[in-house]
Amino acid sequence: MLSTPPSQAPSPLILVVEDEPGIASILAAYLQRDGLRAQHAADGLEGLRLFRQLRPDLVLLDIHLPGMDGLDLLREIRSHAQTPVIMVTAVADDVDKLLGLRMGADDYVVKPFSPPEVVARVRAVLRRVQPQAAAAPRAAPSIRVGRIEIDQEAHAALVHGDDGQAVALPLTLTEFRLLACLAAQPRRCFSRSHLIDHCLPESDALDRVIDSHLSKLRRKLQQAGQGDLIETVRGIGYRFWPGGGPGAAGSGG
Structure with a gap:
């Protein structure tokens, strides 16, 4: 040792x-x-x-x-x-x-x-x-979009059911950061480079790495019964579209 x-x-x-x-x-x-x-x-x-x-x-x-x-x-x-x-x-x-x-x-x-x-x-x-507390710490707000609740203080993403029960999504750190970034501004399209800068700081990750993380995040949301909340915008990036995207922007990597 x-x-x-x-x-x-x-x-x-x-x-x-x-x-x-x-x-x-x-x-x-x-x-x-x-x-x-x-x-x-x-x-x-x-x-x-x-x-x-x-x-x-x-x-x-x-x-x-x-x-x-x-x-x-x-x-x-x-x-x-x-x-x-x-x-x-x-x-x-x-x-x-x-x-x-x-x-x-x-x-x-x-x-x-x-x-x-x-x-x-x-x-x-x-x-x-383990983010360091600021000199005057302020609680990070929770994000609630549809059935999804993102508790940034507890670092937990929850899916609320019709019975009032909430189920935690088993997200990795990067998946949680991507979900929080997208859900904080629903319907806004984020470029891959923006997501890398904000969710994988100090990493030399490639665009395809973001695609990989988002593909896994989508799958976990779908397994939780949340459909296609994350939409691919061809040639630009991704956006979070509550209730399902309009489909006009297309899908795929």
Whole structure:
């Protein structure tokens, strides 16, 4: 195990699941130098055990691992928790990246990488999960559109039924941010670049990454009986259209 320096208050814990000891040691050293705690798992099965035991604040997860590969471990994590996950891959091909993102990863980095860049990505994702209170904190308003309620303080998206009961949507961090951004201004069309800037800050995500996140968000809304609330506007981007879009703008990626 990689040791962590003592601190007055617990700092975020990062679980590094990486089978190359040299890379794991470098990542842990840079994370600790930035004031974060780090634990190391050398394979997927150990990663799953430590994830369940430690409940880390974020997972840095290599895709190619012995025992259980990173995508299988990501699938297992997502079946129980919405803990932020940054995928690490040695393959520059977009296929691995997009597959991880479709399964719920929050970001990715490609080897060889700059350790300070990885730390910056970790900090960016943690800021989205654990936003710092402002000097004069003000409660973020809830958004209610039709049956959808987005509680920004509780970071929960709910679907209200006819019986008055509410069911929580199992959204990842990025999916929640996209839904909140779109639903805050119904019928406004947002470009892909705007959504990347506001929902994946400090990420070098491509347009197709936003398409992947929104496709998964649409599917979860449909599974909750909410139809096609998110409409694709060809050549421009996306908009949230309560009650279903007019259909004039078309559909598809």
